[in-house]
Amino acid sequence: MPKSQNSQKPHDRMAAFLADDLAAVNKLIRTRMASEHAPRIPEVTAHLVEAGGKRLRPMLTLAAAHMCGYEGPYHINLAATVEFIHTATLLHDDVVDESAQRRGRPTANLLWDNKSSVLVGDYLFARSFQLMTETGSLRVLDILSNASATIAEGEVLQLTASQDLATNEDVYLKVVRGKTAALFSAAMEVGGVIADAPEAQVRALFEYGDALGIAFQIVDDLLDFQGDAGAIGKNIGDDFRERKLTMPLIKAVARADAEERDFWVRTIEKGKQTDGDLETAVALLHKHDALTDTGVAARAWATKAKSALSQVPDHAVKQMLVDLADYVVERIN
Amino acid sequence: MPKSQNSQKPHDRMAAFLADDLAAVNKLIRTRMASEHAPRIPEVTAHLVEAGGKRLRPMLTLAAAHMCGYEGPYHINLAATVEFIHTATLLHDDVVDESAQRRGRPTANLLWDNKSSVLVGDYLFARSFQLMTETGSLRVLDILSNASATIAEGEVLQLTASQDLATNEDVYLKVVRGKTAALFSAAMEVGGVIADAPEAQVRALFEYGDALGIAFQIVDDLLDFQGDAGAIGKNIGDDFRERKLTMPLIKAVARADAEERDFWVRTIEKGKQTDGDLETAVALLHKHDALTDTGVAARAWATKAKSALSQVPDHAVKQMLVDLADYVVERIN
Numbered sequence: 001m002p003k004s005q006n007s008q009k010p011h012d013r014m015a016a017f018l019a020d021d022l023a024a025v026n027k028l029i030r031t032r033m034a035s036e037h038a039p040r041i042p043e044v045t046a047h048l049v050e051a052g053g054k055r056l057r058p059m060l061t062l063a064a065a066h067m068c069g070y071e072g073p074y075h076i077n078l079a080a081t082v083e084f085i086h087t088a089t090l091l092h093d094d095v096v097d098e099s100a101q102r103r104g105r106p107t108a109n110l111l112w113d114n115k116s117s118v119l120v121g122d123y124l125f126a127r128s129f130q131l132m133t134e135t136g137s138l139r140v141l142d143i144l145s146n147a148s149a150t151i152a153e154g155e156v157l158q159l160t161a162s163q164d165l166a167t168n169e170d171v172y173l174k175v176v177r178g179k180t181a182a183l184f185s186a187a188m189e190v191g192g193v194i195a196d197a198p199e200a201q202v203r204a205l206f207e208y209g210d211a212l213g214i215a216f217q218i219v220d221d222l223l224d225f226q227g228d229a230g231a232i233g234k235n236i237g238d239d240f241r242e243r244k245l246t247m248p249l250i251k252a253v254a255r256a257d258a259e260e261r262d263f264w265v266r267t268i269e270k271g272k273q274t275d276g277d278l279e280t281a282v283a284l285l286h287k288h289d290a291l292t293d294t295g296v297a298a299r300a301w302a303t304k305a306k307s308a309l310s311q312v313p314d315h316a317v318k319q320m321l322v323d324l325a326d327y328v329v330e331r332i333n
Numbered sequence: 334m335p336k337s338q339n340s341q342k343p344h345d346r347m348a349a350f351l352a353d354d355l356a357a358v359n360k361l362i363r364t365r366m367a368s369e370h371a372p373r374i375p376e377v378t379a380h381l382v383e384a385g386g387k388r389l390r391p392m393l394t395l396a397a398a399h400m401c402g403y404e405g406p407y408h409i410n411l412a413a414t415v416e417f418i419h420t421a422t423l424l425h426d427d428v429v430d431e432s433a434q435r436r437g438r439p440t441a442n443l444l445w446d447n448k449s450s451v452l453v454g455d456y457l458f459a460r461s462f463q464l465m466t467e468t469g470s471l472r473v474l475d476i477l478s479n480a481s482a483t484i485a486e487g488e489v490l491q492l493t494a495s496q497d498l499a500t501n502e503d504v505y506l507k508v509v510r511g512k513t514a515a516l517f518s519a520a521m522e523v524g525g526v527i528a529d530a531p532e533a534q535v536r537a538l539f540e541y542g543d544a545l546g547i548a549f550q551i552v553d554d555l556l557d558f559q560g561d562a563g564a565i566g567k568n569i570g571d572d573f574r575e576r577k578l579t580m581p582l583i584k585a586v587a588r589a590d591a592e593e594r595d596f597w598v599r600t601i602e603k604g605k606q607t608d609g610d611l612e613t614a615v616a617l618l619h620k621h622d623a624l625t626d627t628g629v630a631a632r633a634w635a636t637k638a639k640s641a642l643s644q645v646p647d648h649a650v651k652q653m654l655v656d657l658a659d660y661v662v663e664r665i666n
Binding site: 035037038039040041089092095096114115116118120121122123125126127129130136138141142145146148149151155156157159160174 | 466493
């Protein structure tokens with residue numbers, strides 16, 4: 001592969017490779033976010049869908065379908081479905097988190113109101129089910145309705161797991177699957193299912209998406225303590241301030257002595273944070289190798305994602321997926 | 334029919350007639366609202382599902398399936414689906430309307446928080462799609478995903494139509510279909526579809542549900558100006574205070590002279606309401622026969638519902654559906 005190609009980010013190379021498909025997906029999204037009666041719906045949706053998201057999830061579906069030799073039209077439907085489900089969850093997340101910014105722009109709940117975000121999210125969920133029903137594949141409906149339930153369940157679990165120092169890595173993994181990995185794995189899996197790929201391949205596609213999603217979210221949670229704000233689009237320490245028990249914190253809490261435990265009880269469980277607490281928290285993470293070990297865990301998931309692909313036929317886009325798994329963990333400092 | 338039967342309310346007679354099915358529906362609902370990982374989900378759901386709702390929508394599905402001679406198991410799935418969609422929309426509605434009470438009890442958003450209501454609603458939507466996927470009927474999925482989109486679209490339309498004196502009866506009808514009639518008509522239609530009934534019957538079932546839902550909502554909106562608070566579980570004048578343009582108001586605004594129009598601009602468009610305004614509004618509704626004419630419209634929809642049933646085979650439950658349409662408009666003073 002020429003160096004000029006390799007120097008591009010893997011998702012940019014995927015976008016170039018899948019350009020025709022992505023154009024068809026974008027066209028379908030624009031058609032289906034329309035509403036004859038309620039112009040507020042396309043306004044809110046366009047704000048988010050056209051805000052320059054990377055279309056990572058729809059690209060996973062398109063890539064999976066291509067690797068499995070699919071030549072029909074329905075991978076476009078499924079890619080649009082996956083993006084609609086993602087957009088709906090973002091709209092609802094911003095209400096739940098009371099967020100003011102996403103992708104560097106004001107959130108829909110701030111520009112319009114929480115009501116519009118809730119209802120337009122519901123509309124997009126319904127539209128996503130219409131899109132997948134059109135494929136005529138009950139198995140696809142089964143996979144994506146299960147993924148939707150896992151997403152909502154993971155979000156509710158995160159609500160109750162926040163501020164709870166008893167949250168362990170098992171619970172964290174369930175939250176992460178709900179927040180991120182369930183849609184990644186379903187996006188890959190339906191690409192194989194629509195292509196009628198052999199079961200071993202479908203399973204491998206699922207495994208890749210699951211492991212990639214988990215690696216992706218662990219790195220996000222790691223960068224929250226060590227990234228630079230510009231690169232990740234959010235502020236260092238947001239999770240600490242919101243008292244979310246992500247992997248680095250869970251590791252540090254598990255290794256805390258009595259005095260350190262008092263610190264975590266005060267800042268996370270009771271939420272009584274003052275100036276300097278974030279710095280203390282980061283120092284404790286370093287002291288117990290919590291950030292280093294979180295990085296190790298993320299790399300192990302990325303390796304798992306890549307090895308799953310050994311079950312999948314060789315294809316130009318397959319190497320991009322391998323590179324994507326590497327890229328996700330390369331973001332770690 | 335013996336008088337002792339007829340003196341019962343039609344939905345109570347339906348509940349007695351469908352008791353075995355309803356027990357199966359309730360059992361399925363309890364199974365599917367469980368969550369292995371997030372106990373908050375069944376807590377919130379049970380608060381609403383077990384609050385003594387009339388199960389009107391699932392009974393429509395069960396009744397339609399029986400009238401069309403269905404003998405399989407999937408009408409139970411579909412009835413549970415319809416109740417889950419209804420419960421999800423109630424959870425989201427209470428967030429959108431910032432409601433404090435439903436069915437005489439505190440709302441979930443008040444007992445827990447808006448976050449839980451949004452996310453548990455999403456979970457129930459996803460669960461409803463799992464339940465209907467199990468029926469193996471793509472047509473059912475098509476009908477219910479379309480209904481879900483219509484519901485969300487109607488709710489968004491209501492957001493933007495509120496406070497807007499240009500809202501006419503066409504817009505009102507679209508809002509009403511979204512709020513109420515779309516799920517009534519889909520609930521009836523899928524009962525016929527799962528029974529593989531002839532198209533004319535399926536169409537008639539849809540028409541009954543659509544007309545019944547519209548009559549039901551118009552009467553609700555009428556009673557908001559003339560009911561007694563205990564009987565309808567909400568306060569007189571709520572819609573006026575929330576500046577919702579329902580049929581009585583739309584008729585009065587259309588017939589207003591210049592001075593009356595100023596009153597509506599101040600109270601509805603600008604929302605500047607003071608003591609005595611509700612009494613003035615009700616007087617204007619009477620002056621222009623807006624309440625009487627709204628009652629006439631509701632009765633016409635109830636008649637339409639009943640005549641649709643002439644296409645449906647005779648059955649013990651069919652007379653109860655006829656009586657239900659009469660009962661809906663009998664609530665008018």
